[in-house]
Amino acid sequence: MSIAHDLHHDAPHDLTEEVRAIAVRAKAASAVLAQAPTAAKDHALIAAAAELRRRADDLLAANALDVTVAEAAGMAPAFIDRLTLTPARIDAMAAGLNAIAAFPDPVGATLAEWTRPNGLRIQRVRVPLGVVAVIFESRPNVTADAGALCLKAGNAAILRGGSDSLNSAKAIAAALHAGLAEAGLPEDAIQLVATRDRAAVGALLALDDLIDVVVPRGGKSLIARVAEESRIPVLKHLDGICHVYLDRDADPEIARTVTLNAKMRRVGICGAAETLLVDTALSDDVVRPVLDDLIAAGCELRGDAAIRALDARIRPATEEDWATEYLAPILSVRRVDGVEAAIAHIGRYGSHHTECIVTENEAAAEHFFAAVDSAILLLNASTQFADGGEFGMGAEIGISTGKLHARGPVGVNELTTYKYQVRGTGQVRP
Amino acid sequence: MSIAHDLHHDAPHDLTEEVRAIAVRAKAASAVLAQAPTAAKDHALIAAAAELRRRADDLLAANALDVTVAEAAGMAPAFIDRLTLTPARIDAMAAGLNAIAAFPDPVGATLAEWTRPNGLRIQRVRVPLGVVAVIFESRPNVTADAGALCLKAGNAAILRGGSDSLNSAKAIAAALHAGLAEAGLPEDAIQLVATRDRAAVGALLALDDLIDVVVPRGGKSLIARVAEESRIPVLKHLDGICHVYLDRDADPEIARTVTLNAKMRRVGICGAAETLLVDTALSDDVVRPVLDDLIAAGCELRGDAAIRALDARIRPATEEDWATEYLAPILSVRRVDGVEAAIAHIGRYGSHHTECIVTENEAAAEHFFAAVDSAILLLNASTQFADGGEFGMGAEIGISTGKLHARGPVGVNELTTYKYQVRGTGQVRP
Numbered sequence: 036m037s038i039a040h041d042l043h044h045d046a047p048h049d050l051t052e053e054v055r056a057i058a059v060r061a062k063a064a065s066a067v068l069a070q071a072p073t074a075a076k077d078h079a080l081i082a083a084a085a086e087l088r089r090r091a092d093d094l095l096a097a098n099a100l101d102v103t104v105a106e107a108a109g110m111a112p113a114f115i116d117r118l119t120l121t122p123a124r125i126d127a128m129a130a131g132l133n134a135i136a137a138f139p140d141p142v143g144a145t146l147a148e149w150t151r152p153n154g155l156r157i158q159r160v161r162v163p164l165g166v167v168a169v170i171f172e173s174r175p176n177v178t179a180d181a182g183a184l185c186l187k188a189g190n191a192a193i194l195r196g197g198s199d200s201l202n203s204a205k206a207i208a209a210a211l212h213a214g215l216a217e218a219g220l221p222e223d224a225i226q227l228v229a230t231r232d233r234a235a236v237g238a239l240l241a242l243d244d245l246i247d248v249v250v251p252r253g254g255k256s257l258i259a260r261v262a263e264e265s266r267i268p269v270l271k272h273l274d275g276i277c278h279v280y281l282d283r284d285a286d287p288e289i290a291r292t293v294t295l296n297a298k299m300r301r302v303g304i305c306g307a308a309e310t311l312l313v314d315t316a317l318s319d320d321v322v323r324p325v326l327d328d329l330i331a332a333g334c335e336l337r338g339d340a341a342i343r344a345l346d347a348r349i350r351p352a353t354e355e356d357w358a359t360e361y362l363a364p365i366l367s368v369r370r371v372d373g374v375e376a377a378i379a380h381i382g383r384y385g386s387h388h389t390e391c392i393v394t395e396n397e398a399a400a401e402h403f404f405a406a407v408d409s410a411i412l413l414l415n416a417s418t419q420f421a422d423g424g425e426f427g428m429g430a431e432i433g434i435s436t437g438k439l440h441a442r443g444p445v446g447v448n449e450l451t452t453y454k455y456q457v458r459g460t461g462q463v464r465p
Numbered sequence: 466m467s468i469a470h471d472l473h474h475d476a477p478h479d480l481t482e483e484v485r486a487i488a489v490r491a492k493a494a495s496a497v498l499a500q501a502p503t504a505a506k507d508h509a510l511i512a513a514a515a516e517l518r519r520r521a522d523d524l525l526a527a528n529a530l531d532v533t534v535a536e537a538a539g540m541a542p543a544f545i546d547r548l549t550l551t552p553a554r555i556d557a558m559a560a561g562l563n564a565i566a567a568f569p570d571p572v573g574a575t576l577a578e579w580t581r582p583n584g585l586r587i588q589r590v591r592v593p594l595g596v597v598a599v600i601f602e603s604r605p606n607v608t609a610d611a612g613a614l615c616l617k618a619g620n621a622a623i624l625r626g627g628s629d630s631l632n633s634a635k636a637i638a639a640a641l642h643a644g645l646a647e648a649g650l651p652e653d654a655i656q657l658v659a660t661r662d663r664a665a666v667g668a669l670l671a672l673d674d675l676i677d678v679v680v681p682r683g684g685k686s687l688i689a690r691v692a693e694e695s696r697i698p699v700l701k702h703l704d705g706i707c708h709v710y711l712d713r714d715a716d717p718e719i720a721r722t723v724t725l726n727a728k729m730r731r732v733g734i735c736g737a738a739e740t741l742l743v744d745t746a747l748s749d750d751v752v753r754p755v756l757d758d759l760i761a762a763g764c765e766l767r768g769d770a771a772i773r774a775l776d777a778r779i780r781p782a783t784e785e786d787w788a789t790e791y792l793a794p795i796l797s798v799r800r801v802d803g804v805e806a807a808i809a810h811i812g813r814y815g816s817h818h819t820e821c822i823v824t825e826n827e828a829a830a831e832h833f834f835a836a837v838d839s840a841i842l843l844l845n846a847s848t849q850f851a852d853g854g855e856f857g858m859g860a861e862i863g864i865s866t867g868k869l870h871a872r873g874p875v876g877v878n879e880l881t882t883y884k885y886q887v888r889g890t891g892q893v894r895p
Contacts, residue, residue: 149857452872454872455842460844464852
């Protein structure tokens with residue numbers, strides 16, 4: 036039983052030891068999962084999806100407890116919204132599990148193979164990472180998403196959600212456990228750190244002998260804290276200061292639609308554009324409609340002098356604006372002298388996440404793609420495509436702006452590693 | 466000029482700032498290297514190889530200074546041996562650079578590409594990591610090897626060798642710089658931290674805003690210190706407690722030759738076998754010649770009771786022996802009850818590096834390959850093949866036993882990352 040013992044009880048206990056015990060169980064489960072057949076993993080996911088739907092009333096009741104407490108505590112409406120489950124959201128969670136089940140199993144794939152002159156046959160084979168810890172805020176659906184992605188990749192998951200969503204998370208985890216049990220897989224494959232004690236996170240992050248990777252999901256302060264404290268490798272992005280660059284050879288219509296979507300489709304996601312760079316050589320007649328669209332959609336613009344000359348409604352941008360991820364309907368806008376200056380601006384202020392160039396000039400696009408050191412570069416497409424689902428990865432556990440292991444969307448493939456399997460016939464090294 | 470200013474001078478200076486300045490220059494050079502043509506990088510490597518040969522007398526003279534000081538300090542003969550350059554070793558260094566030049570350029574390769582239903586064309590393209598720091602002991606050749614591997618992969622290298630080899634390293638770095646200059650590449654592509662002050666390592670390891678990955682090469686204490694201190698991701702292995710398991714279905718001749726080679730070819734490398742596991746069901750008549758070969762070759766055997774019953778010359782093994790990387794002509798030997806027990810032993814005492822099974826039974830080999838969580842698994846071949854060169858990677862900067870990013874030999878491909886390049890025609894996200 037993985038979550039039956041709520042760590043948040045009255046009796047004295049050693050939190051560090053309890054968290055370690057969870058990780059020890061996860062390690063043991065990971066050895067089973069690493070060799071679990073695809074059919075068993077998919078069975079567990081599909082059964083868990085059915086359980087989520089079957090238990091919808093229980094989930095809503097558990098969630099109502101969380102929401103009531105959060106409302107009484109005066110949490111902000113956006114927080115309450117993220118915390119709240121609805122029948123539609125439960126259905127979406129279940130659909131997510133089914134979609135992950137339908138995704139190809141990454142484990143066991145031969146990534147490369149070759150034979151050496153001495154006859155040794157070398158294969159690089161994809162295997163699970165082992166134990167993955169996911170630390171997130173009070174968004175109940177992450178419990179299901181993260182647990183399912185880890186399971187599909189053959190990893191044991193240790194989930195630590197925001198304490199405000201604990202009742203909801205426990206109800207969701209119970210449904211996942213029912214699915215695991217139905218498929219004959221260990222319930223310890225997906226464990227919840229079921230405590231409100233924040234020290235549990237620190238205890239988890241010290242277990243580099245048992246946990247292979249940590250994925251923090253949430254706001255910058257959560258991620259920064261995890262990255263600072265962790266003894267375990269972390270897959271993360273801190274900022275998503277994404278840029279759209281409108282080149283002198285931009286198609287006017289694409290400039291309008293892509294910029295508006297990149298900024299305003301959803302302003303609170305990491306792939307939302309935060310800065311618009313406009314080539315000095317791009318006609319004002321092309322630029323003005325882009326700015327008009329944004330203002331009409333309710334976006335506040337902060338521009339440099341050249342941009343402000345185009346429209347009196349644009350406020351002055353400060354140095355700080357270029358380095359700010361607003362996650363709000365605000366966009367900083369700057370004139371730059373061609374693609375080279377755009378690249379330099381992004382190099383100075385960017386966060387290596389996602390950038391877009393709008394141009395019909397293939398050479399400019401190639402140069403932008405080659406010179407900008409970001410996880411995702413787009414030509415004539417919205418930065419809001421920076422998403423594992425949109426990339427066709429089925430689902431993502433997050434986006435990585437680090438360069439080691441995974442860069443960009445982290446899906447099931449990125450939650451694996453590999454081992455070398457070498458077959459000989461008695462070869463010895465000279 | 467990268468090494469002209471020896472940081473080890475008499476005037477007061479701020480070491481932290483000087484090390485940071487090196488990293489800032491490396492970052493700038495990395496942007497140039499990331500887009501350097503293959504021909505320029507190969508030209509630099511080939512020219513550097515020629516410079517090493519041309520300057521052989523200078524290198525030997527610089528090395529003699531280091532060796533004289535080390536001898537006067539009473540360093541051990543093995544240390545002096547590793548420190549000493551000879552004409553043959555200089556030639557081998559140069560040949561190594563030429564071999565790396567001949568290896569395919571990993572940068573720019575399209576690792577995967579696909580088109581989404583909305584028409585977005587997604588490509589995952591291999592790019593350099595950026596800035597790689599290599600921290601190593603007093604082995605002058607690592608200066609050339611590590612610098613060349615980083616260059617080939619398009620990375621700027623910051624090299625920090627053992628202080629006892631500083632004169633040698635400076636002479637080698639000068640040859641590398643001459644090669645870079647001849648190819649029109651920035652000399653800051655390969656920089657030496659030219660100080661004897663050990664605090665330089667700590668200063669380097671704090672620069673996670675400038676350095677992308679750290680590779681420590683050397684003994685366990687060096688690697689442990691780097692891993693402990695580093696704010697930057699580390700590619701490393703701490704231990705190489707490699708196992709050979711002789712299954713009940715082992716070919717007797719392969720058992721002899723592979724075991725002897727795995728242990729005794731070179732005892733001081735990380736791929737050397739440290740523990741021999743012998744299936745209880747394997748006939749004593751097969752086991753005795755294996756042990757005889759080892760003893761005849763000068764290997765000390767430490768066995769459990771069952772093994773000691775075979776030969777009075779075998780000393781008793783303690784619990785500690787199973788967890789010891791001897792790096793010496795010593796082997797611990799244990800009887801285990803079949804492949805499952807061998808897997809359990811390796812799971813308990815192993816270091817996730819390299820293990821070998823000797824068997825003619827394909828099912829046993831498959832099970833061993835699937836269940837043992839190590840970077841490299843071998844069937845009927847010596848553990849001493851755990852080497853990037855032997856894998857056909859051209860050369861390696863080390864072996865990784867971590868699961869993130871690179872596992873097993875770290876060659877030029879493993880010194881890269883990727884970015885996504887997405888081409889659209891005005892797509893926006895619904």
